[in-house]
Amino acid sequence: MAGGSIPVPGGLGSAADVAATEADGATWLEHLHSWVVTVDHKKLGVMYVLYALLFLVVGGIEALIIRIQLFFPDNHFVSAETFNRVFTMHGTTMIFFVAMPIVFGFGNYLMPLMLGVRDMAFPRLNAFSFWMSAFGGLLLYYSFIGGVGLQGAGSAPDVGWWAYAPLTSRAFSRGHSTDYWALALIVSGFGSIGAAINFIATAFCMRCKGMTLFRMPLFVWLYVVSSGLVLVAVSPLTAAQVMLTIDRYLGGHFFDTQAGGSAVVWAHFFWIFGHPEVYVLVLPAFAIINEVVPVFSRKAIFGYPAMVAASVGIGFVSLGVWAHHMFTIGMTSISNAFFVLSTMLVGIPTGIKIFNWIATMWGGKIRYRTPMLFAVGFLVQFLIAGLTGIILSVAPFNWQLHNSYFVIAHFHYVIVGAILFAIFSGIYYWFPKVTGRMLDERLGKWNFWLFVIGFHVCFDVMHIPGVLGMPRSIYTYEADRGWTGLNQIVSVGAIIQGIAIAILVYNMIHSALKGQEAGPDPWDAWTLEWATNSPPPPYNFAIEPVARSRRPLWDLKHPNDPDEPLEEG
Amino acid sequence: MLSAAVALAAAGAQRAVALTSNTNTSIFSPESTPSRSIYELSLFVLAVTGGIFVVVGGLIVYAAVRFRERPDDDGSEPPQIFGSNQIELSWTIIPVLIVVVLFLATARMIFAIQDAPKPAAALEMSAIGHQFWWEFRYPALHITTANELHIPVSTDADPRPTFMKLTSADVIHSFWVPRLAGKVDLVPNRINELWMDPHTPGLYVGQCAQFCGVEHAKMLLRVYVDTPEQFAAWVKQEQQPGAQSPASAAGRREFESQACMNCHAIAGTAAHGQFGPDLTHFASRKTLASGAADNTTENLERWIEDPDSIKPGSLMPSMHLTPDQVREITAYLNTLQ
Amino acid sequence: MTTPAHGHAADSDWRLPSRGRVGMFSLILAESAIFVIFVVAYVYNIGRSTFGPQPRQVLELPILNTIFLLSSSGTILMAERALVKRAMAAFIAWWALTIALGAIFLLGTAQEWHKLITKDGLTISTNLFGTTFYSLVGLHASHVIVGLVMLSAVLVFTLLGALKPEHTEKVEVLALYWHFVDWVWVVVFSVVYVIGR
């Protein structure tokens, strides 16, 4: 029944009539203008995602520079200084200007559609947030030009993405590149906080009739938790960056160890942000998986209330684990033990999620289209990544593994293996909704398998140099340490991933122009975004839909077996 | 499986390294109590996480394969199941139990290592991190040296653990010699502690493990674990002022008339600088500039002429000396056994 | 669904929380996190200055100032009540009084800073105390300034007669912000002038 016209509340037919008129006869300048001044959540969502994909290529090229440099011991592909800049920019770009905006983009585009409403709670704040984030990215990259006050081009921050004090103080970091780094994060931080306020207000205050909190798609719930974390976690980063700027510009002493300030306090502030931040990124990945796995398994999500509770639980616990990044900084044994425990506790709600996804697949009829392939990849890889996280949380083991390539492998496993996989899954899943055209399945399979292979060649192997004592952030290494061959395999894996991403980019451009028409509901799915046209008209729904259960379209398609009594029983 | 794979591969690679050199830095070939305890704990943790991986990974793969849609499917939807409190409770409780076990094992080890009592026979010394080199002080022995650490072997018969205080003169560094102990950071304005009791004499290498600036990668560490006799001889040697032979007097004069003495100290001479490494027994070191190069005459000349050619970004400036001056100073430094 | 199988009472009175309030509470949560970090930095650094004036030597309790600011929380409440009743004259009076109290508070802070800078020689770069003090108190003062600007804008609109009944909720949301600014001062006051001295 895919693609057929469904008697949906809000009426597809009427929506289709109006959609066609929008683009008629506009010049490209008018088009551009309409995108720049837009407050429409769909356009903003698309801009977020495109902007993030652009930076993914930039950050990916930086990753390739890192990997080429480490291909040989004593390599001279780039200088020590350049290498340090490149890995700092790689980390900062990927976290703040790839992962964050892409996640916000998905939320922006989908949340109002899933809730059956016309826009976000604060459309103008939404536009403001996007442009702040975008401006932050430009500021960061402007440091390449302006980092040494325009006299010598080619500078950028070289302090690592965690930017430990006092390396960032004026004494140890001259020029202005660190200032641009701090400013970029302050500015994009305001954007993130604005976006988070908007998500929360939208979920609570913008729901179509009948869409009670416990009928909201899990996607929306996860964005609520993730946004809550943004509010309480990104703000401390902003505060810390303001302090750093005070130190650097007004001669303050917050982190000035010569004047009694503390380097450890910066580390605490950074990780009070930094740890919840990784959950800010992974919860939206869960959100995508929560939609994709049920639809392609043809089953309702297993244990909805437990999933909500687990998400909220993860949110709360993750606020109390930050110092597991600081086991070697010299905390007391009691604090170390405390942070071991709190960190391990996160595994419990996370486990619940994994098990519920498995249970959702159990007894289903799984359709292996590209989104589901990426989702299964996510499950396996997130499991492994979580377990290496547990390994790292064992403080004594961490004293060995901290700041080694094992850590780099752990978090790329989560960020690439889980988050990026989920995002690619989401791109293949919702691309038809956004553009009205399907992504090419054959290219999709190539994209998936190349990325899986590249990923495992790169990041599975990367654990080993860590165990063999290879620290991170080094631009070169000794030939006699036995790390060379392993590094070469890792680098080859990185290149394969690059090819996979290039295929994705090509697939997106190609399919947007020439792809097969999708129709409103190509996956035979159940949430409200599939009840309107692809792409949805500016006002989303001609008539506001009404929700009677968690799966309004299921009820519609299966009048004899609706969800409602089951849920409420 | 994953963990086992990592362990296996690491063990293999490590054996290959161990055969060829003593530059093995694997955390799985411990040679001292803290690193060995960590190793044992890590085996336990790897077994537990490996077990979880096999079970849960197996479930994922089974579900993904077993419940795929078959080509002959009739297109009907499978039965919809919304949850089950019993099942969900069980997969909450089992992880809770696992966490409890892991936590207790971990906590025990944290206290055992971090709060270990300091025996009276312990050697007490301190390490001070500098941008891109290490300073080592043995206050009781009145020794200050740099980059290459000497400590005594510690055996059951004659336990002689080394207790080290760590701090930094500038930014955060981290002391990591994987086979001897877990890493501990050197933080300015703060004193951390670390101990190790290596059981086998020999050379152990490691390096700075906290990004500390341009040359973080070349802030290498060499720890010589000496037999009691070797250690006593080394201490005696280090306690002497720098050897002063008349043959190298020209070089010494050059050294003392250049800026060198503002940054470097050589006991028994006018050089008392604190900014750079102590050079009193420089010639007895195997490497130059914290492991950036072997300590050969040729490298030393290159270093003095232009440190950036060996370690770009190091905080020692090029003094723009004439080749003759360089040769004389090198000859002098080479006498500082 | 278009013809529901069983009727739902919920549909007829489908009510959602006010997005203004939810948004403002979210903002306040984020702002609180920022203040927490500055407060922690202040508390952690108490007594750690290695040189220069110490809090005990230079700080005086700004009791009067505190009373002004806290009572503005009361006056804005009165203003809100008047607005709900559409008693516009009373609203304007209470609202203007709130602004005046806030402005006096700012003047007091300015005076204090003037004394600290010119007489005691304490600036933001003097020592750790100076850095943390000016940052925390300054952060709060900047919030007061933002609040005053917005309160004044409302006053101007009201005087121009542009404040319609449908704006009541917006005014109440703004008042929430003002309450927050007032109550943060209680924290700042206790940390800086009571605990820290």
Ligand code: HEA
């Ligand atoms: C974005 C995502 C993300 C996610 C989701 C996680 C998830 C976790 N991380 Fe990771 N982490 C990072 C990103 C992420 N991390 C980054 C970026 C860094 C490095 C930053 C830097 O230094 O630059 C880092 C670093 C990092 C460290 C510090 C390493 C170091 O520098 O020394 C630690 C230590 O505890 C850690 C632990 C964990 C744990 C325990 C989880 C847990 O949430 C995992 C929970 C999941 C599971 C456990 C699997 C599923 C559960 C079951 C199947 C149930 C049964 C399991 C048990 C009972 C255990 N992480």
Ligand code: HEA
């Ligand atoms: C979202 C987060 C994210 C992502 C996706 C990645 C992706 C990758 N990362 Fe990165 N990484 C971080 C976040 C991320 N990383 C962070 C936070 C750090 C810590 C930084 C720090 O220590 O300060 C880090 C550090 C880090 C290091 C350690 C550096 C060091 O400590 O010295 C390494 C080393 O191998 C690395 C490698 C890689 C690789 C190979 C990929 C690959 O997956 C990338 C693959 C992608 C490409 C190769 C894209 C190329 C695409 C094209 C070329 C397309 C062609 C163009 C068109 C068709 C137009 N990363």
Ligand code: CUA
């Ligand atoms: Cu010292 Cu890195």
Ligand SMILES: [Cu+2]
């Ligand atoms: Cu963390």
